[in-house]
Amino acid sequence: MTPIPTYRALRLTFLLLLAAPGAGSAIAADLAAGPMVGATDMHTTTVWLQTTAPAQAVLEYWQQDQGPARLQRMNVQLSATNDNAAQVRIDGLAPGTRYAYRVLLGGKAAGPVQHFLTQTRWQWRDKIDPPDFTALMGSCNYVNEPARDRDGTPYGADHFIYERMAAKKPDLMLWLGDNSYLREDEYTSPEGMSYRYRQDRARAELQPLLRMGQHAAIWDDHDFGPDDSNGSFVFKQQSMDLFKRYWANASYGLPELPGIFGTFSYSDVDFFLTDNRWYRDDDKLQTVADKSMFGERQLRWLKNALLMSTAPFKVIVGGSQFLNDAARTEGWAHFPRERQDFLDWLKANRIDGVLFLSGDRHFTELVKLEREGSYPLHDLTCSPLTAGPAPTRAERDRPGQVPGTLVSQRNFCSLAVAGTKQNRSMTLKAWDNEGRELWSQRIDQMQLRTPGNSVGRP
Secondary structure (H helix, E strand, O other): OOOHHHHHHHHHHHHHHHHOOOOOOOOOOOEEEEEEEEEEOOOOEEEEEEEOOOEEEEEEEEEOOOOHHHOEEEEEEEOHHHOOEEEEEEOOOOOOOEEEEEEEEOOEEOOOOEEEEOOOOOOOOOOOOOOOEEEEEEOOOOOOOOOOOOOOOOOOOOOOHHHHHHHOOOOEEEEEOOOOOOOOOOOOOHHHHHHHHHHHHOOHHHHHHHOOOEEEEEOOHHHHOOOOOOOOOOOHHHHHHHHHHHOOOOOOOEOOEOOOOEEEEEOOEEEEEOOOOOOOOOOOOOOOOOOOOOOHHHHHHHHHHHHHOOOOEEEEEEOOOOOOOOOOOOOHHHOHHHHHHHHHHHHHOOOOOEEEEEOOOOOEEEEEEOOOOOOOEEEEEOOOOOOOOOOOHHHOOOOOEOOOOOEOOOEEEEEEEEEEOOEEEEEEEEEEOOOOEEEEEEEEHHHHOOOOOOOOOO
């Protein structure tokens, strides 16, 4: 098999020859993946797209209620250097407004008209409640490729799950890690990792979901590097560059602190995306007092961000399970000092509204941790989307597991927030790969309040 670097070099040379004077017409590009809407607030959004070859595209957008007669245009350059992917930043938008948009290639529409919705200005307005919304989530997406897969039964299946998810018309999609599976012949080079991202993102069944709502993502080991990766992975900088190329999150890390962690708000819910790989010690590391999954500086950021939040629900998102004490494989339980210090800090600082979301384990469950003198913490683990489900015999009826929430098949989950400003509720659900409800759990705002804490208001 021709090595990937050589293939890419030949491909780039071929494209340059085609573009040279007298060489004939350049290769016509089609839309390979997307468009996908990323971070969106009241006045800005980001649209991600990818083409099959280098191209000059045009993105047109307009307020849906005004029609395309008042559209605006933005030129988009897509180059082989960036896998023919681009992120288009649009500003000057009106809050709480539905926009239509489309991508043009060669002067022709590349697919149907799509839509995005800017966020509503409800803060500090007595007669306006925060908008209700629904987010979908999932982890562990495996796309089969026989030439690169291991022997035996294909590990991935049921990719129609994405069409069922798109049919739910979510406002937000949260990708909880292992969004691709890097093979052993891919995480050995940046070119190999780029190949996997391109292949998986172009999957036809995925496109309806990519075009629905807005998307945010974290990573776990398989879309970061090798299985059970830790911070020693030599290509982690290239891995981060690739992740940022394919996901249009609101932010990535801090200027002085690299990582994919960040925070964003949707309606009145604050989401805290964490990075469980960049600073991670190996789970098997022993006799180290400061053994860490997130690292002291990232946790300092998280604590400060939580202290700033006035949201009734503060959702902390991570690739590894947070609260499962019996985790035989990866999880925060293998970093007992770091985890206990953080849980003690939450309680001591009387932080209300905290709930965890995680992936990784190839099964779904809701874990509930009771705390004396404070409200219980919940960790919703949602997995797998298309990868193989894990055996769950040892996981059944564990202490802390909410009865009836263990799912041992391919599935996805939802988080729906509704209610008035002072009485919000969050309903968590699991759905099978056909989109049928498996279980439902409602958590009211008041259930996640420290006894004695008053109600905040923006």
